[in-house]
Amino acid sequence: MNVKKVLYIEGTVNLIMALLKFIVGLTVQSTAIIADAAHSLSDVANNGLAFLAIRFSEKPADDDHPYGHEKFETLAVFALASSLVIIAFEVIIHAVQRIGEPIEPSPVGFWLLVACVVINIGLTTWEHYWAKRLNSHLLHADAKHTLGDVMTSVAVIAGWQLASMGWYWIDAVTAIGVAGIIFYFAFQLFKQSIPILVDGTKLDNAAVGKTVQKLDGIESVHSIRSRYNGKHVAADLIITVAPDMPTEAAHELANEVESILKNKFNVEDAVVHIEPDPQYTADKENPDKKE
Structure with missing residues (x-):
């Protein structure tokens, strides 16, 4: 049937x-x-x-x-x-x-x-x-x-x-x-x-951000978007990492985020974009200001 x-x-x-x-x-x-x-x-x-x-x-x-x-x-x-x-x-x-x-x-x-x-x-x-x-x-x-x-x-x-x-x-x-x-x-x-x-938001953005940011190496999470097509949930977000993080390590971190989205939030199609964290760079260049 x-x-x-x-x-x-x-x-x-x-x-x-x-x-x-x-x-x-x-x-x-x-x-x-x-x-x-x-x-x-x-x-x-x-x-x-x-x-x-x-x-x-x-x-x-x-x-x-x-x-x-x-x-x-x-x-x-x-x-x-x-x-x-x-x-x-x-x-x-x-x-x-x-x-x-x-x-x-x-x-x-x-x-x-x-x-x-x-x-x-x-x-x-x-x-x-x-x-x-x-x-x-x-x-x-x-x-x-x-x-x-x-x-x-x-x-x-x-x-x-x-x-x-x-x-x-x-x-x-x-x-x-x-x-x-x-x-x-x-x-x-x-x-x-x-x-x-109309691609209304499907996930709780605050919950997604809070869960993802617990991973070591992620400085911040923003621009979280999600939608539902009637059968599957799709989501994309931006994570920032240290500018000097090796490409391979950043890629593995993105895979971990995708795994969390799939297992905890039932996301079928996940896109994770990685950017260098500007605040991390500023703090590193001006250590006295950070203190």
């Missing part, structure tokens, strides 16, 4: 559920159910987008992308969040336009929607399992989205049943509630993807 196969299976299941919800929604004239169906249909489109993103992210580094293509996966998460925001606005507009319109009951439709909820519970559990096993940022995000589908469908079923008893306005309120849930999950996905896309 790989990420692309998981997305393919999930996309197929989402398409079937979207069609079932559309049939039920159109039959009973429920805005909330139609909104839920549109939400499920968007899942299918997002699965396709994620599938393409995975194909790009698996490509090795090249001249145009020397740091690799992993961020394409995060870009797909951002696109997923953006599409959810659009769907949420459309649901609200449609719900407001249909406030007070009659809603029909349907025992068959009820059990079809219950079946969709059960399938979605199984789907999100299964996807969480493979997200953890394959260490996929995208699958984790998609699994959370699927969990949102479960919550949405439960709310839709409850609202539909009450609306079919004569409280028609409840269907519109439920649809708006669905939109609120969609907004919430979009916000969570934005929080997850934007820091990666």
Whole structure:
């Protein structure tokens, strides 16, 4: 099993559920159910987008992308969040336009929607399992989205049943509630993807500097930078050493720093730049001033 196969299976299941919800929604004239169906249909489109993103992210580094293509996966998460925001606005507009319109009951439709909820519970559990096993940022995000589908469908079923008893306005309120849930999950996905896309700092710079400076031979540590591409952490920093330190010794010191970054801070790609310490030179030239 790989990420692309998981997305393919999930996309197929989402398409079937979207069609079932559309049939039920159109039959009973429920805005909330139609909104839920549109939400499920968007899942299918997002699965396709994620599938393409995975194909790009698996490509090795090249001249145009020397740091690799992993961020394409995060870009797909951002696109997923953006599409959810659009769907949420459309649901609200449609719900407001249909406030007070009659809603029909349907025992068959009820059990079809219950079946969709059960399938979605199984789907999100299964996807969480493979997200953890394959260490996929995208699958984790998609699994959370699927969990949102479960919550949405439960709310839709409850609202539909009450609306079919004569409280028609409840269907519109439920649809708006669905939109609120969609907004919430979009916000969570934005929080997850934007820091990666804009190269937000991943490590605690103070902790990194304090740990590295404990090594013998390092006079100072500065210009610490780190970022996360969705799969790996990259970091670079500058260490200063005595100007008269032999090149080989300085190189070994840089290797020690890289080892610390990898073992203690889980940095996959580390760059250590070495510079002569200006204060060390000044103190050596003016020993009286140092005292």
